[in-house]
Amino acid sequence: MTVRCGSGDHPEHDVYAALCPGREVLEALSGKWSALAIGALEAEPQRFTHIQRRLQGVSPKVLTRTLRQLEQFGFLTRTVIPAVPVRVEYALTELGRGAAQPLAQLRTWVETNMDSVRFQGQTEIGPTQRIH
Amino acid sequence: MTVRCGSGDHPEHDVYAALCPGREVLEALSGKWSALAIGALEAEPQRFTHIQRRLQGVSPKVLTRTLRQLEQFGFLTRTVIPAVPVRVEYALTELGRGAAQPLAQLRTWVETNMDSVRFQGQTEIGPTQRIH
């Protein structure tokens, strides 16, 4: 069964708890390519190569791992279509479509707020100064 | 100025583009502790130790790096309050409060859908079979 991790009184899941399995899920969805991959499948199922072209810069190896991980959690399905050459289709599950929503909002937020983000260099700080 | 990365016709930012600076931002918000850290500051500014206690399991070094990174992008501010001992307060900026929303939705989605997530092991696959 699923481990719960509510803090104290209520039994709900709480990603702030160290042992909450939700952390794994959050990390899976937070991978460098996860949000993009899920977004690529929002409209309709897609084949490997299509996804790879969409996520500009991803290597086949990394994309494979990303997709397999998402599949393991049940966010998407991988279907091999017998044909020559073979076709493999990735499609979001019901769960995946659910996760796709907050992820899409995150992507959209980033895109629409890019101009407010600061890209300046380091904030030099050094050791915290003591007051004498 | 800010680099744009719209695909083709429109000039908007597009995180699917390889050179889009939005990718950095998305990654910054996708760090293992980023979403949790920002969430910890949603209600009100907090001190380092408080945040550390909230994010169960984070080491001081990693938390420091997480916060500094978020500060660099302008998501939060770090204020040293002259006192003995020194107090350092972290507070979300306007930008940070904006980012906090989609992140909160993501956390909430994960927490409320944990029971639907599959935690079973690997999907054994092996090399894709060829059709003869």
Place this chain on the structure above:
DNA sequence: CGGGATCCCATATGATACTG
């Protein structure tokens, strides 16, 4: 109290080439 300095490791990510 709020970190910095170090050391260390796992693993995520990458580039490239090759194959069923």
Place this chain on the structure above:
DNA sequence: CAGTATCATATGGGATCCCG
């Protein structure tokens, strides 16, 4: 087409100890 194999690198993350 849809990967796997290999090699290489980075760096995020962690543990510990120390400091002003």
